Amino acid sequence: MTPTDRSGATPPSPRATVRRHPERAHYGLDTVHAILDEAIVSHVGFVVDGRPIVIPTLHARIGDTLYIHGSAAGRMLTTLAAGAEVCVTATLIDGLVLARSAMHHSINYRSVMLFGPTRVVTDREEKLRALEATVEHAVRGRSRDVRPPAEHELRATSVIALAIDEASAKVRAGGVVEDPADLALPVWAGVIPLSLTPGEPVTDDQGQVVPVPEYASSYRRSGTP
Protein backbone atom coordinates (compact mmCIF):
# COMPACT_ATOMS: atom_id res chain seq x y z
CA MET A 1 0.00 0.00 0.00
CA THR A 2 3.00 2.31 0.23
CA PRO A 3 5.19 1.82 -2.77
CA THR A 4 6.44 5.37 -2.49
CA ASP A 5 6.44 5.64 1.28
CA ARG A 6 9.68 7.20 2.32
CA SER A 7 9.44 6.78 6.05
CA GLY A 8 12.52 5.45 7.74
CA ALA A 9 10.94 2.10 8.39
CA THR A 10 9.77 -0.49 5.97
CA PRO A 11 6.19 -1.25 5.00
CA PRO A 12 5.25 -4.89 4.59
CA SER A 13 4.96 -5.96 1.03
CA PRO A 14 6.74 -3.33 -1.00
CA ARG A 15 10.11 -3.34 0.71
CA ALA A 16 10.06 -6.61 2.56
CA THR A 17 13.19 -7.76 0.83
CA VAL A 18 14.57 -11.02 2.01
CA ARG A 19 17.73 -10.75 4.05
CA ARG A 20 19.45 -13.99 4.64
CA HIS A 21 22.44 -12.42 6.31
CA PRO A 22 21.92 -11.56 9.94
CA GLU A 23 24.47 -8.76 9.78
CA ARG A 24 22.25 -6.93 7.33
CA ALA A 25 19.15 -7.15 9.48
CA HIS A 26 17.69 -3.83 10.49
CA TYR A 27 17.31 -4.87 14.09
CA GLY A 28 19.19 -6.99 16.56
CA LEU A 29 18.32 -10.30 18.13
CA ASP A 30 16.63 -8.59 21.09
CA THR A 31 14.03 -7.17 18.71
CA VAL A 32 13.65 -10.51 16.95
CA HIS A 33 13.07 -12.24 20.29
CA ALA A 34 10.59 -9.64 21.53
CA ILE A 35 8.49 -9.88 18.36
CA LEU A 36 8.47 -13.68 18.44
CA ASP A 37 7.50 -13.64 22.10
CA GLU A 38 4.65 -11.20 21.61
CA ALA A 39 3.20 -12.82 18.47
CA ILE A 40 0.85 -15.64 19.44
CA VAL A 41 1.17 -17.44 16.14
CA SER A 42 3.58 -17.42 13.29
CA HIS A 43 3.07 -18.47 9.69
CA VAL A 44 5.20 -21.44 8.71
CA GLY A 45 6.06 -21.74 5.03
CA PHE A 46 7.44 -24.90 3.50
CA VAL A 47 7.56 -26.48 0.08
CA VAL A 48 5.76 -29.66 -0.99
CA ASP A 49 6.14 -30.86 -4.58
CA GLY A 50 7.59 -27.50 -5.51
CA ARG A 51 4.58 -25.58 -4.21
CA PRO A 52 4.46 -23.32 -1.17
CA ILE A 53 2.28 -24.04 1.85
CA VAL A 54 1.76 -21.51 4.65
CA ILE A 55 0.16 -22.63 7.90
CA PRO A 56 -0.55 -20.60 11.03
CA THR A 57 1.03 -22.21 14.05
CA LEU A 58 1.59 -21.58 17.72
CA HIS A 59 5.26 -21.27 18.50
CA ALA A 60 7.51 -20.86 21.50
CA ARG A 61 11.02 -19.58 21.94
CA ILE A 62 13.70 -20.81 24.30
CA GLY A 63 16.88 -18.79 23.91
CA ASP A 64 17.92 -18.89 20.27
CA THR A 65 15.62 -21.75 19.33
CA LEU A 66 12.06 -21.56 18.04
CA TYR A 67 9.82 -24.56 18.61
CA ILE A 68 6.67 -25.55 16.84
CA HIS A 69 4.69 -28.71 17.34
CA GLY A 70 1.75 -30.65 16.05
CA SER A 71 0.30 -34.04 15.39
CA ALA A 72 3.05 -36.52 14.61
CA ALA A 73 0.81 -37.89 11.87
CA GLY A 74 0.06 -34.51 10.28
CA ARG A 75 1.41 -33.32 6.98
CA MET A 76 3.22 -30.28 8.28
CA LEU A 77 5.06 -32.08 11.04
CA THR A 78 5.88 -35.02 8.80
CA THR A 79 7.42 -32.64 6.28
CA LEU A 80 9.27 -30.58 8.86
CA ALA A 81 10.48 -33.59 10.79
CA ALA A 82 12.42 -34.57 7.68
CA GLY A 83 14.51 -31.40 7.99
CA ALA A 84 12.64 -29.24 5.49
CA GLU A 85 13.67 -25.71 4.70
CA VAL A 86 11.17 -23.35 6.28
CA CYS A 87 10.44 -19.67 6.42
CA VAL A 88 8.68 -18.76 9.65
CA THR A 89 7.15 -15.29 9.73
CA ALA A 90 5.53 -13.65 12.75
CA THR A 91 3.74 -10.33 12.36
CA LEU A 92 2.25 -7.87 14.84
CA ILE A 93 -0.14 -5.18 13.59
CA ASP A 94 0.30 -1.91 15.49
CA GLY A 95 -1.80 0.53 13.51
CA LEU A 96 -3.16 1.92 10.29
CA VAL A 97 -1.41 4.91 8.78
CA LEU A 98 -3.85 7.11 6.85
CA ALA A 99 -2.11 9.53 4.54
CA ARG A 100 -3.69 12.23 2.41
CA SER A 101 -2.91 10.26 -0.75
CA ALA A 102 -3.99 6.70 -1.45
CA MET A 103 -0.52 5.41 -2.18
CA HIS A 104 1.07 6.68 1.04
CA HIS A 105 -1.29 4.69 3.21
CA SER A 106 0.60 2.15 5.23
CA ILE A 107 0.47 0.06 8.34
CA ASN A 108 2.57 0.15 11.45
CA TYR A 109 3.78 -3.33 12.17
CA ARG A 110 6.57 -5.45 13.53
CA SER A 111 7.57 -8.60 11.73
CA VAL A 112 10.21 -11.30 11.95
CA MET A 113 11.27 -13.79 9.31
CA LEU A 114 13.31 -16.84 10.21
CA PHE A 115 14.90 -19.21 7.71
CA GLY A 116 16.53 -22.54 7.94
CA PRO A 117 16.28 -26.27 8.03
CA THR A 118 14.29 -27.74 10.87
CA ARG A 119 15.44 -30.33 13.37
CA VAL A 120 13.08 -32.86 14.92
CA VAL A 121 13.33 -32.92 18.70
CA THR A 122 13.99 -36.47 19.85
CA ASP A 123 15.30 -35.76 23.33
CA ARG A 124 12.46 -36.30 25.80
CA GLU A 125 13.52 -33.52 28.16
CA GLU A 126 13.88 -30.99 25.35
CA LYS A 127 10.47 -31.99 24.02
CA LEU A 128 8.88 -31.48 27.44
CA ARG A 129 10.60 -28.12 27.84
CA ALA A 130 9.40 -27.02 24.40
CA LEU A 131 5.79 -27.98 25.15
CA GLU A 132 5.93 -26.25 28.52
CA ALA A 133 7.37 -23.18 26.83
CA THR A 134 4.47 -23.26 24.38
CA VAL A 135 1.94 -23.10 27.22
CA GLU A 136 3.96 -20.27 28.78
CA HIS A 137 4.14 -18.52 25.42
CA ALA A 138 0.36 -18.49 25.26
CA VAL A 139 -0.18 -17.51 28.90
CA ARG A 140 2.74 -16.71 31.13
CA GLY A 141 2.39 -18.49 34.47
CA ARG A 142 -0.02 -21.11 33.19
CA SER A 143 2.26 -24.13 32.95
CA ARG A 144 2.64 -24.66 36.69
CA ASP A 145 -1.14 -25.11 37.07
CA VAL A 146 -1.89 -27.67 34.40
CA ARG A 147 -1.61 -31.42 34.08
CA PRO A 148 1.62 -32.11 32.21
CA PRO A 149 1.65 -34.19 29.02
CA ALA A 150 0.99 -37.91 29.41
CA GLU A 151 3.12 -40.45 27.60
CA HIS A 152 0.52 -41.15 24.94
CA GLU A 153 0.12 -37.41 24.34
CA LEU A 154 3.88 -37.04 23.95
CA ARG A 155 4.00 -39.90 21.47
CA ALA A 156 1.24 -38.39 19.36
CA THR A 157 3.04 -35.04 19.19
CA SER A 158 6.06 -34.03 17.18
CA VAL A 159 8.15 -31.04 18.12
CA ILE A 160 10.52 -29.42 15.69
CA ALA A 161 13.19 -26.84 16.37
CA LEU A 162 14.52 -23.99 14.25
CA ALA A 163 17.71 -22.14 15.12
CA ILE A 164 17.11 -18.39 15.27
CA ASP A 165 20.20 -17.35 13.36
CA GLU A 166 19.03 -16.41 9.88
CA ALA A 167 16.62 -13.85 11.25
CA SER A 168 15.36 -10.54 9.99
CA ALA A 169 13.12 -8.10 11.83
CA LYS A 170 11.23 -5.35 10.07
CA VAL A 171 9.43 -2.55 11.82
CA ARG A 172 7.34 0.35 10.62
CA ALA A 173 6.39 2.80 13.34
CA GLY A 174 5.47 6.43 13.62
CA GLY A 175 3.27 8.73 11.65
CA VAL A 176 2.26 9.68 8.16
CA VAL A 177 4.80 10.36 5.43
CA GLU A 178 3.46 12.56 2.63
CA ASP A 179 4.44 14.17 -0.59
CA PRO A 180 4.88 17.82 0.41
CA ALA A 181 2.29 18.91 -2.15
CA ASP A 182 -0.33 16.75 -0.45
CA LEU A 183 -0.03 18.51 2.90
CA ALA A 184 -2.37 21.27 1.72
CA LEU A 185 -5.19 18.84 0.92
CA PRO A 186 -8.23 19.19 3.20
CA VAL A 187 -8.05 15.52 4.16
CA TRP A 188 -7.69 14.10 7.66
CA ALA A 189 -4.47 12.17 8.12
CA GLY A 190 -3.13 10.27 11.07
CA VAL A 191 -2.69 6.89 12.70
CA ILE A 192 -5.31 4.53 14.09
CA PRO A 193 -3.49 2.42 16.68
CA LEU A 194 -4.41 -1.27 16.82
CA SER A 195 -3.60 -3.92 19.36
CA LEU A 196 -4.67 -7.45 20.14
CA THR A 197 -6.75 -6.88 23.25
CA PRO A 198 -8.07 -9.42 25.77
CA GLY A 199 -11.69 -9.52 26.86
CA GLU A 200 -13.22 -10.90 30.04
CA PRO A 201 -12.25 -14.55 30.60
CA VAL A 202 -15.11 -17.00 30.10
CA THR A 203 -14.93 -19.70 32.76
CA ASP A 204 -15.53 -23.29 31.71
CA ASP A 205 -18.32 -24.85 33.75
CA GLN A 206 -17.75 -28.49 32.93
CA GLY A 207 -15.77 -29.40 36.01
CA GLN A 208 -14.55 -27.86 39.22
CA VAL A 209 -14.95 -24.13 39.17
CA VAL A 210 -12.03 -22.31 40.74
CA PRO A 211 -11.33 -18.57 40.87
CA VAL A 212 -10.01 -16.94 37.71
CA PRO A 213 -6.23 -16.70 38.06
CA GLU A 214 -4.61 -13.33 37.61
CA TYR A 215 -2.79 -14.43 34.46
CA ALA A 216 -6.23 -14.77 32.85
CA SER A 217 -8.10 -11.88 34.46
CA SER A 218 -5.20 -9.48 33.80
CA TYR A 219 -4.04 -11.05 30.59
CA ARG A 220 -1.69 -8.88 28.65
CA ARG A 221 0.24 -9.68 25.51
CA SER A 222 3.80 -8.50 25.63
CA GLY A 223 7.21 -9.29 24.39
CA THR A 224 10.22 -10.62 26.21
CA PRO A 225 9.84 -10.03 29.98
Place this chain on the structure above:
Amino acid sequence: MTPTDRSGATPPSPRATVRRHPERAHYGLDTVHAILDEAIVSHVGFVVDGRPIVIPTLHARIGDTLYIHGSAAGRMLTTLAAGAEVCVTATLIDGLVLARSAMHHSINYRSVMLFGPTRVVTDREEKLRALEATVEHAVRGRSRDVRPPAEHELRATSVIALAIDEASAKVRAGGVVEDPADLALPVWAGVIPLSLTPGEPVTDDQGQVVPVPEYASSYRRSGTP
Protein backbone atom coordinates in the same frame (compact mmCIF):
# COMPACT_ATOMS: atom_id res chain seq x y z
CA MET B 1 -0.82 -27.14 21.21
CA THR B 2 -3.81 -29.43 20.89
CA PRO B 3 -2.72 -32.66 19.29
CA THR B 4 -5.48 -34.52 21.07
CA ASP B 5 -8.09 -31.77 21.02
CA ARG B 6 -11.35 -33.35 20.00
CA SER B 7 -13.43 -30.24 19.53
CA GLY B 8 -15.44 -30.14 16.35
CA ALA B 9 -13.23 -27.48 14.83
CA THR B 10 -9.62 -27.67 13.87
CA PRO B 11 -6.73 -26.14 15.77
CA PRO B 12 -4.00 -24.44 13.77
CA SER B 13 -0.89 -26.49 13.46
CA PRO B 14 -1.88 -30.00 14.40
CA ARG B 15 -4.74 -30.55 12.01
CA ALA B 16 -4.24 -27.85 9.44
CA THR B 17 -4.11 -30.33 6.63
CA VAL B 18 -3.90 -28.88 3.18
CA ARG B 19 -7.08 -29.09 1.18
CA ARG B 20 -6.66 -28.29 -2.43
CA HIS B 21 -10.18 -29.29 -3.30
CA PRO B 22 -12.76 -26.66 -2.56
CA GLU B 23 -15.45 -29.29 -2.20
CA ARG B 24 -13.67 -30.64 0.84
CA ALA B 25 -13.36 -27.31 2.56
CA HIS B 26 -15.07 -27.09 5.92
CA TYR B 27 -16.70 -23.77 5.12
CA GLY B 28 -18.19 -22.07 2.14
CA LEU B 29 -17.04 -19.11 0.14
CA ASP B 30 -18.99 -16.69 2.34
CA THR B 31 -16.80 -17.66 5.28
CA VAL B 32 -13.66 -17.43 3.14
CA HIS B 33 -14.63 -13.93 2.01
CA ALA B 34 -15.51 -12.74 5.51
CA ILE B 35 -12.18 -13.89 6.94
CA LEU B 36 -10.21 -12.30 4.11
CA ASP B 37 -12.14 -9.06 4.53
CA GLU B 38 -11.57 -8.89 8.28
CA ALA B 39 -7.88 -9.82 8.23
CA ILE B 40 -5.78 -6.73 7.60
CA VAL B 41 -2.81 -8.63 6.27
CA SER B 42 -2.23 -12.06 4.87
CA HIS B 43 0.98 -14.05 4.67
CA VAL B 44 2.07 -14.73 1.11
CA GLY B 45 4.20 -17.82 0.57
CA PHE B 46 6.15 -18.42 -2.60
CA VAL B 47 9.20 -20.40 -3.64
CA VAL B 48 12.54 -18.97 -4.74
CA ASP B 49 15.36 -21.36 -5.65
CA GLY B 50 13.43 -24.18 -4.05
CA ARG B 51 13.14 -22.39 -0.70
CA PRO B 52 10.00 -20.96 0.86
CA ILE B 53 9.53 -17.26 1.56
CA VAL B 54 6.62 -15.92 3.60
CA ILE B 55 5.92 -12.18 3.60
CA PRO B 56 3.14 -10.28 5.39
CA THR B 57 1.16 -8.21 2.94
CA LEU B 58 -1.89 -6.02 2.78
CA HIS B 59 -4.52 -7.49 0.54
CA ALA B 60 -7.92 -6.61 -0.84
CA ARG B 61 -10.76 -8.65 -2.24
CA ILE B 62 -13.09 -7.82 -5.09
CA GLY B 63 -15.59 -10.61 -5.65
CA ASP B 64 -13.69 -13.84 -6.16
CA THR B 65 -10.33 -12.19 -6.71
CA LEU B 66 -7.69 -11.34 -4.14
CA TYR B 67 -5.28 -8.53 -4.95
CA ILE B 68 -1.90 -7.78 -3.48
CA HIS B 69 0.48 -5.09 -4.57
CA GLY B 70 3.92 -3.70 -3.99
CA SER B 71 6.94 -2.08 -5.54
CA ALA B 72 7.30 -3.15 -9.15
CA ALA B 73 11.03 -3.46 -8.51
CA GLY B 74 10.66 -5.57 -5.37
CA ARG B 75 11.53 -9.23 -5.12
CA MET B 76 8.09 -10.43 -4.15
CA LEU B 77 6.26 -8.65 -6.90
CA THR B 78 8.85 -9.57 -9.49
CA THR B 79 8.44 -13.22 -8.54
CA LEU B 80 4.66 -13.09 -8.40
CA ALA B 81 4.34 -11.09 -11.60
CA ALA B 82 5.88 -14.05 -13.39
CA GLY B 83 2.90 -16.19 -12.43
CA ALA B 84 4.39 -17.94 -9.42
CA GLU B 85 2.48 -20.49 -7.40
CA VAL B 86 1.51 -18.94 -4.09
CA CYS B 87 -0.15 -19.91 -0.88
CA VAL B 88 -1.83 -16.93 0.74
CA THR B 89 -2.90 -17.45 4.35
CA ALA B 90 -4.91 -15.00 6.44
CA THR B 91 -5.45 -15.67 10.13
CA LEU B 92 -7.59 -14.02 12.79
CA ILE B 93 -6.92 -14.76 16.46
CA ASP B 94 -10.12 -14.88 18.50
CA GLY B 95 -9.00 -16.23 21.84
CA LEU B 96 -6.88 -18.47 23.99
CA VAL B 97 -8.39 -21.73 25.19
CA LEU B 98 -6.99 -22.74 28.56
CA ALA B 99 -7.67 -26.37 29.38
CA ARG B 100 -6.86 -28.21 32.59
CA SER B 101 -4.15 -30.20 30.82
CA ALA B 102 -1.21 -28.73 28.92
CA MET B 103 -1.90 -30.62 25.71
CA HIS B 104 -5.54 -29.53 25.39
CA HIS B 105 -4.66 -25.86 25.32
CA SER B 106 -5.65 -24.34 22.03
CA ILE B 107 -6.54 -21.11 20.34
CA ASN B 108 -9.77 -19.92 18.81
CA TYR B 109 -9.04 -18.64 15.36
CA ARG B 110 -10.31 -18.25 11.82
CA SER B 111 -7.98 -18.86 8.93
CA VAL B 112 -8.10 -19.03 5.16
CA MET B 113 -5.59 -20.57 2.77
CA LEU B 114 -5.67 -19.75 -0.91
CA PHE B 115 -3.62 -21.50 -3.56
CA GLY B 116 -2.89 -20.85 -7.15
CA PRO B 117 -0.81 -19.16 -9.77
CA THR B 118 -0.85 -15.39 -9.74
CA ARG B 119 -1.74 -13.09 -12.60
CA VAL B 120 -0.18 -9.68 -13.05
CA VAL B 121 -2.77 -6.96 -13.51
CA THR B 122 -2.02 -5.04 -16.68
CA ASP B 123 -5.38 -3.39 -17.26
CA ARG B 124 -5.21 0.16 -15.96
CA GLU B 125 -8.80 0.25 -14.73
CA GLU B 126 -8.48 -3.06 -12.89
CA LYS B 127 -5.26 -1.84 -11.30
CA LEU B 128 -6.93 1.35 -10.09
CA ARG B 129 -9.90 -0.61 -8.74
CA ALA B 130 -7.58 -2.98 -6.90
CA LEU B 131 -5.64 -0.12 -5.29
CA GLU B 132 -8.85 1.63 -4.31
CA ALA B 133 -10.13 -1.63 -2.84
CA THR B 134 -6.92 -1.88 -0.81
CA VAL B 135 -7.54 1.51 0.78
CA GLU B 136 -11.15 0.47 1.45
CA HIS B 137 -9.95 -2.84 2.87
CA ALA B 138 -7.84 -0.96 5.40
CA VAL B 139 -10.47 1.66 6.26
CA ARG B 140 -13.94 1.46 4.76
CA GLY B 141 -15.01 4.85 3.44
CA ARG B 142 -11.50 6.22 3.16
CA SER B 143 -10.94 6.05 -0.59
CA ARG B 144 -13.34 8.87 -1.48
CA ASP B 145 -11.34 11.32 0.65
CA VAL B 146 -7.82 10.75 -0.59
CA ARG B 147 -5.77 11.85 -3.56
CA PRO B 148 -5.88 9.01 -6.07
CA PRO B 149 -2.71 7.45 -7.45
CA ALA B 150 -0.64 9.58 -9.82
CA GLU B 151 0.77 8.11 -13.00
CA HIS B 152 4.29 7.78 -11.62
CA GLU B 153 2.92 6.05 -8.55
CA LEU B 154 0.98 3.61 -10.71
CA ARG B 155 4.04 2.83 -12.77
CA ALA B 156 6.11 2.12 -9.68
CA THR B 157 3.51 -0.30 -8.35
CA SER B 158 2.69 -3.82 -9.44
CA VAL B 159 -0.63 -5.41 -8.64
CA ILE B 160 -1.14 -9.12 -8.84
CA ALA B 161 -4.39 -11.07 -8.71
CA LEU B 162 -5.20 -14.50 -7.32
CA ALA B 163 -8.45 -16.28 -8.10
CA ILE B 164 -10.22 -17.35 -4.92
CA ASP B 165 -11.12 -20.83 -6.05
CA GLU B 166 -8.72 -23.18 -4.36
CA ALA B 167 -9.70 -21.92 -0.94
CA SER B 168 -9.93 -23.54 2.45
CA ALA B 169 -11.24 -21.95 5.65
CA LYS B 170 -10.54 -23.37 9.07
CA VAL B 171 -12.22 -22.21 12.23
CA ARG B 172 -11.86 -23.17 15.86
CA ALA B 173 -14.44 -21.60 18.13
CA GLY B 174 -16.05 -22.36 21.44
CA GLY B 175 -14.81 -23.60 24.75
CA VAL B 176 -12.45 -26.05 26.36
CA VAL B 177 -12.36 -29.71 25.36
CA GLU B 178 -10.98 -31.95 28.09
CA ASP B 179 -10.22 -35.54 28.86
CA PRO B 180 -13.05 -36.50 31.26
CA ALA B 181 -10.56 -37.48 33.96
CA ASP B 182 -9.13 -33.95 33.95
CA LEU B 183 -12.43 -32.30 34.86
CA ALA B 184 -11.88 -33.05 38.54
CA LEU B 185 -8.57 -31.18 38.63
CA PRO B 186 -8.65 -28.00 40.73
CA VAL B 187 -7.44 -25.92 37.81
CA TRP B 188 -9.19 -22.92 36.28
CA ALA B 189 -10.19 -23.51 32.68
CA GLY B 190 -11.83 -21.25 30.17
CA VAL B 191 -11.35 -18.92 27.26
CA ILE B 192 -9.62 -15.54 27.12
CA PRO B 193 -11.19 -13.72 24.16
CA LEU B 194 -8.84 -11.66 21.99
CA SER B 195 -9.56 -9.12 19.30
CA LEU B 196 -7.63 -6.54 17.32
CA THR B 197 -8.88 -3.34 18.91
CA PRO B 198 -8.50 0.24 17.73
CA GLY B 199 -7.23 3.02 19.97
CA GLU B 200 -7.79 6.77 19.74
CA PRO B 201 -6.73 8.13 16.35
CA VAL B 202 -3.58 10.25 16.43
CA THR B 203 -4.01 13.22 14.10
CA ASP B 204 -1.10 14.20 11.88
CA ASP B 205 -0.13 17.81 12.43
CA GLN B 206 2.04 18.38 9.39
CA GLY B 207 -0.59 19.96 7.18
CA GLN B 208 -4.16 21.10 7.31
CA VAL B 209 -5.88 19.78 10.37
CA VAL B 210 -9.44 18.70 9.68
CA PRO B 211 -11.87 16.92 12.02
CA VAL B 212 -11.34 13.22 12.58
CA PRO B 213 -13.73 11.38 10.24
CA GLU B 214 -16.07 8.83 11.71
CA TYR B 215 -14.38 5.95 9.90
CA ALA B 216 -11.31 6.71 12.03
CA SER B 217 -12.91 7.75 15.32
CA SER B 218 -15.29 4.77 15.24
CA TYR B 219 -12.95 2.38 13.51
CA ARG B 220 -14.06 -1.18 13.71
CA ARG B 221 -12.61 -4.24 12.06
CA SER B 222 -15.20 -6.52 10.59
CA GLY B 223 -15.79 -8.95 7.81
CA THR B 224 -17.87 -8.63 4.71
CA PRO B 225 -20.42 -5.80 5.08
